[in-house]
Amino acid sequence: MTGTPFSVTTRTTGAGAVVTVLGELDVATAPRLRAGIEALTLAAGQRLVVDLAGVTFCDSSGISALIAARNVAEAAGAGVALAAVPGRLSRTFGLIGLGDFFPTYPSAEAALRG
Template sequence: MTGTPFSVTTRTTGAGAVVTVEGELDVATAPRLRAGVAAQALGPGRLLVVDLAGVTFCDSSGISALIAARNVAEAAGSGIALAAVPTRVSRTFGLIGLADFFPTYPSAEAALSG
């Protein structure tokens, strides 16, 4: 937690919602991701895309927030996908057994069209 700027922005598309995360996703910022996801209008046939292209760091609290986002999407009957997962985060997912837990795409646009 170095005070690096952090932001969560959202946009709605015809297929669902995109939540874009930038900065360090950690114990101090994970609640903002959870709130951003909770504010989305999800439902059957919709897709929640979490765009991680701007994430510079992700600790266990950030991973927990991503798992919580998956649970929220599934409870609403929506799908979830991660977009532009940084290599270091992808490597961590592999190490902790989450490599196949989330569908991943190179970009939010690819996730929405895929």
């Protein structure tokens, strides 16, 4: 498959970190997302927001990386939220029983305000 080149970028705000994912989140790219999230310094009370607006595909490895992100945030005493979840991925979350596992917001800014 060819599509949007994969990238993970991070910006830090007073409320926490926003990790923006672009491209296909799959077995080949999920380790890059995990590494980026594990490198973050989160403080108790902050929020980790994963912005998925640019995700064009997500397989089980990508979903596993998102669950790992939640675990990293919780270990730091921080919250986690997903922003701009594509409809197909939102439907997949519902089908596999993760529909309520992540708080979701229409944008990263809304998620930071939480």
